[in-house]
Amino acid sequence: MAGVPARIIVRDDLSRSRVTVFFRLLLAIPHVVWLALWSIAAILATIANWFATLATGRPPRALYRFLSAYIRYAVHVNSFILLAANPFPGFTGAPGRYPIDVEFAPLERQHRLKTLFRIVLAIPAALVASVASGSGVGYTGASNTRSVWVSSFTFGLWFGILLFVVAFLCWFVALALGRIPQGFRNTLAWGIGYAAQLHSYLLLLTDVYPNSDPGATGVLGVPPPHPIALRIEDDLRRSRVTVFFRLFLLIPHFVWLLLWGIVVELAVIVNWFAALIVGRSPRVLHRFISAYLRYQTHVYAFATLVGNPFPGFLGRPGSYPIDLEVAGPDRQHRLKTLFRIVLFWPAVFVGWPLSYLLFIVSFLGWFAALATGRMPTGFRNVGAWAIRYSAQTNAYIWILTDSYPYSGPEAGEPAAEPAAEEHPAELEPEEAAAQPA
Amino acid sequence: VTRPVRVVVAAAAAGAWVTAATLLWTSSVVPDGLHLSGVDAHRYFGASELRRAASFERFERWDFVAAQVVLVLVLAAYARWGARWSRESAAGRIGTGMLLGMLGFGFVWLAEIPFGLAALWWERRHHLSQVGYVEWIFGNWGELGGEFAFVCLALLIVMGLAGKLRQSWWIPGALTFVALGTLFAFVQPYLLVDVHSLASERPGLARAAQRIAAAEHVRDVPIRVENVSGETSAANAMAVGLGPSRRVVLWDTLLDGRFGDGQIRFVIAHEYGHQARRHIPKAIVWYALFAFPGTYLIARFTRRRGGMANPGAVPFSLLVLVVLSLAALPLQNVVTRRVEAEADWMALRTTRDPGADRRLMQSFARTSYADPNPPTWAYLLLENHPTIMQRIALANAWEQRSRP
Numbered sequence: 066m067a068g069v070p071a072r073i074i075v076r077d078d079l080s081r082s083r084v085t086v087f088f089r090l091l092l093a094i095p096h097v098v099w100l101a102l103w104s105i106a107a108i109l110a111t112i113a114n115w116f117a118t119l120a121t122g123r124p125p126r127a128l129y130r131f132l133s134a135y136i137r138y139a140v141h142v143n144s145f146i147l148l149a150a151n152p153f154p155g156f157t158g159a160p161g162r163y164p165i166d167v168e169f170a171p172l173e174r175q176h177r178l179k180t181l182f183r184i185v186l187a188i189p190a191a192l193v194a195s196v197a198s199g200s201g202v203g204y205t206g207a208s209n210t211r212s213v214w215v216s217s218f219t220f221g222l223w224f225g226i227l228l229f230v231v232a233f234l235c236w237f238v239a240l241a242l243g244r245i246p247q248g249f250r251n252t253l254a255w256g257i258g259y260a261a262q263l264h265s266y267l268l269l270l271t272d273v274y275p276n277s278d279p280g281a282t283g284v285l286g287v288p289p290p291h292p293i294a295l296r297i298e299d300d301l302r303r304s305r306v307t308v309f310f311r312l313f314l315l316i317p318h319f320v321w322l323l324l325w326g327i328v329v330e331l332a333v334i335v336n337w338f339a340a341l342i343v344g345r346s347p348r349v350l351h352r353f354i355s356a357y358l359r360y361q362t363h364v365y366a367f368a369t370l371v372g373n374p375f376p377g378f379l380g381r382p383g384s385y386p387i388d389l390e391v392a393g394p395d396r397q398h399r400l401k402t403l404f405r406i407v408l409f410w411p412a413v414f415v416g417w418p419l420s421y422l423l424f425i426v427s428f429l430g431w432f433a434a435l436a437t438g439r440m441p442t443g444f445r446n447v448g449a450w451a452i453r454y455s456a457q458t459n460a461y462i463w464i465l466t467d468s469y470p471y472s473g474p475e476a477g478e479p480a481a482e483p484a485a486e487e488h489p490a491e492l493e494p495e496e497a498a499a500q501p502a
Numbered sequence: 503v504t505r506p507v508r509v510v511v512a513a514a515a516a517g518a519w520v521t522a523a524t525l526l527w528t529s530s531v532v533p534d535g536l537h538l539s540g541v542d543a544h545r546y547f548g549a550s551e552l553r554r555a556a557s558f559e560r561f562e563r564w565d566f567v568a569a570q571v572v573l574v575l576v577l578a579a580y581a582r583w584g585a586r587w588s589r590e591s592a593a594g595r596i597g598t599g600m601l602l603g604m605l606g607f608g609f610v611w612l613a614e615i616p617f618g619l620a621a622l623w624w625e626r627r628h629h630l631s632q633v634g635y636v637e638w639i640f641g642n643w644g645e646l647g648g649e650f651a652f653v654c655l656a657l658l659i660v661m662g663l664a665g666k667l668r669q670s671w672w673i674p675g676a677l678t679f680v681a682l683g684t685l686f687a688f689v690q691p692y693l694l695v696d697v698h699s700l701a702s703e704r705p706g707l708a709r710a711a712q713r714i715a716a717a718e719h720v721r722d723v724p725i726r727v728e729n730v731s732g733e734t735s736a737a738n739a740m741a742v743g744l745g746p747s748r749r750v751v752l753w754d755t756l757l758d759g760r761f762g763d764g765q766i767r768f769v770i771a772h773e774y775g776h777q778a779r780r781h782i783p784k785a786i787v788w789y790a791l792f793a794f795p796g797t798y799l800i801a802r803f804t805r806r807r808g809g810m811a812n813p814g815a816v817p818f819s820l821l822v823l824v825v826l827s828l829a830a831l832p833l834q835n836v837v838t839r840r841v842e843a844e845a846d847w848m849a850l851r852t853t854r855d856p857g858a859d860r861r862l863m864q865s866f867a868r869t870s871y872a873d874p875n876p877p878t879w880a881y882l883l884l885e886n887h888p889t890i891m892q893r894i895a896l897a898n899a900w901e902q903r904s905r906p
Contacts (some may be wrong), residue, residue, distance in 0.1 A: 068805040141779075147740060172547055275600075304587065306587060306605060307587070307590050307601075307605070309608075310605060310608040311602065313604060313607075313646070313647065314601065314604050314605075314608075314650075315653050316604075316647050316650045317600055317650075317651060317652065317654035320651060320654075333757045363592075372588065374590050374592035374593075375590060375591040375593050375597060375598070375600075375601040376592055376593055376594075376597075377592055377593040377594050377597050378593060378595075378597055384592055385592050409753070457713075464749050
């Protein structure tokens with residue numbers, strides 16, 4: 066639990082009741098009403114908590130319990146509405162009873178200065194959360210300070226862009242299959258978990274800063290194997306000079322990406338016909354397009370500060386600390402190849418808010434890296450997630466593989482706690498999301 | 503290659519250089535032996551005008567000098583310590599060279615910002631510029647990006663050739679840069695986006711321009727007006743393009759009523775004079791004459807640092823390039839002053855109106871605060887046109903010669 070204000074616990078088995086999924090929004094009405102009422106009390110409690118923590122250096126135990134129950138309840142309600150969990154939640158925010166649960170940093174002394182300026186300090190984290198869960202700055206349309214306050218008490222009501230898109234796709238998949246894909250569930254769990262961290266921080270349960278690192282957010286399990294994998298050998302060190310000039314240093318790469326991309330577009334068309342006829346991508350085309358995809362990954366990593374060194378221009382494997390491993394060419398299902406132009410759209414919908422998230426973390430990371438000479442782990446890992454998803458999506462569109470992009474934020478490390486093993490999450494290809502409900 | 507052969511080749515190259523330069527120099531239609539000094543500025547300008555112009559240009563000159571000193575100091579420091587940033591590259595030899603080149607350019611850009619802002623403040627104070635400070639810093643990033651791209655392209659050429667040819671890269675390198683210069687001269691008119699025809703704004707002047715073009719045998723060269731009045735109030739015009747892309751371009755500030763039709767006709771005749779005397783192709787040849795020795799000297803100076811094939815030599819090469827450019831500046835100014843004098847002479851021959859020329863020069867001094875008589879060091883280092891007084895003297899000389 067050390068190092069994060071709150072940690073998500075996932076005990077969900079991915080199965081969903083079609084009936085409750087269909088009526089999910091209607092079923093959530095009593096919870097939304099109750100959460101709104103609870104939010105009013107939580108606002109008053111937080112004000113009291115702020116004064117008390119400033120005065121005594123730690124939150125009073127009763128307020129800590131009340132506010133942690135409020136956040137836990139909000140997590141349950143969000144999980145239910147967003148389809149991250151299946152059962153109808155209770156109304157008390159009781160711990161340990163819901164498949165998506167949260168545990169909080171223990172009640173400890175807090176730094177008074179951090180307490181005094183909590184709202185200002187929370188703005189960068191809220192910016193990330195505004196994309197991840199819609200609970201942060203900008204989403205409410207109010208001024209920064211006000212919207213952080215407002216958002217802290219309304220995140221049970223508002224849906225973030227990323228989570229909204231994923232939940233929207235989940236609704237169709239769950240209705241069709243009675244299950245949701247692991248990647249979608251874990252994305253939702255990450256977003257909800259991060260919002261819980263932000264609100265634990267804002268509501269003064271802890272002075273530990275929110276950590277966007279998917280590995281630190283909670284137990285998300287192991288990602289399924291995928292032919293397009295991201296290898297991270299980055300040490301988080303950043304050269305301040307190259308960070309400062311990063312946009313200008315990208316100019317030759319963007320020119321080269323554009324020029325090479327024109328040829329790749331033609332190659333992809335040929336590749337599509339070839340894969341349709343022979344059932345696999347020709348080795349030459351596969352190698353050529355893979356090199357471009359790898360190069361694009363290197364450049365994106367450099368552009369968004371996920372990687373540090375200036376990348377080469379050839380997309381050579383193993384030449385960059387954020388590298389792409391492209392397997393194959395493997396056999397591809399001809400029907401999937403034929404309808405690829407339709408099937409890839411859900412992945413693009415998910416990729417759009419992820420790209421926005423990548424922009425936010427790289428924008429904030431620019432200041433952090435300039436100040437400290439290091440990229441925060443959370444920002445780097447969230448960025449790597451977005452880049453990996455983008456690469457998998459492009460690989461799918463460019464007929465390098467017929468494996469659907471995996472949207473989950475896990476980086477590949479095994480689960481840190483055995484909670485997920487109680488009801489092992491089965492792997493589910495997200496391709497189901499692309500199929501008609 | 504043996505030493506005698508080298509000496510012979512070097513002598514032949516030097517001979518070819520001198521021959522080409524002499525041919526270019528003597529191709530001017532301006533008669534030799536004209537006396538362009540000794541005209542009293544007080545005959546044409548009031549004392550307050552002279553003081554104001556001198557004061558304006560004094561600040562600009564010292565700002566320029568300070569900027570160049572800082573530029574050299576920054577590049578000297580970068581030449582000393584810049585190679586350390588090669589460890590921030592996962593690119594190959596050329597990619598790392600590009601990184602180092604761009605970083606050097608980035609440092610220079612940062613170091614030059616205060617001097618640029620000072621010049622802008624001075625121009626705004628004299629109502630010569632309407633550009634805001636923030637707009638000045640952030641408004642030209644597209645252009646700045648283009649310069650970064652050009653740095654990369656130049657390093658790609660140089661380091662690519664140096665990788666293959668080692669120390670001899672400078673010969674094809676210079677040729678390539680000349681080819682690029684030619685290409686740029688050709689496409690430059692198409693890069694001017696905010697332009698319109700003169701006929702749509704001043705039909706009378708457009709007809710006069712046609713007559714001037716016909717008189718100078720360049721009737722196929724169109725004339726355009728570029729909108730710059732949102733950025734500056736200074737008046738200017740230029741001849742651009744090669745072959746089918748040739749144009750004469752007037753800034754719209756020239757047509758805002760501060761200049762009479764006679765003066766504008768003289769400007770048009772001057773720019774058509776550039777086209778008639780093929781000054782742009784000649785400028786490319788001059789560029790080639792400077793490019794070959796320049797690239798040779800860069801190759802020579804960077805040899806001790808592993809040559810231009812080695813990315814570690816890039817920071818030092820930037821310093822060499824800038825120092826050579828500064829050293830060549832007085833020579834380049836000699837060439838451009840002669841070219842501008844020839845265009846003036848052509849305009850005098852075509853318009854037969856030395857009075858308009860003199861009034862134009864007086865207007866330039868009043869509207870753009872051009873110093874009629876700059877100090878000698880500034881004349882040698884900074885003036886790429888004849889001074890206002892030299893241009894008035896040229897008009898007087900033409901008038902004297904044309905009298906029956």
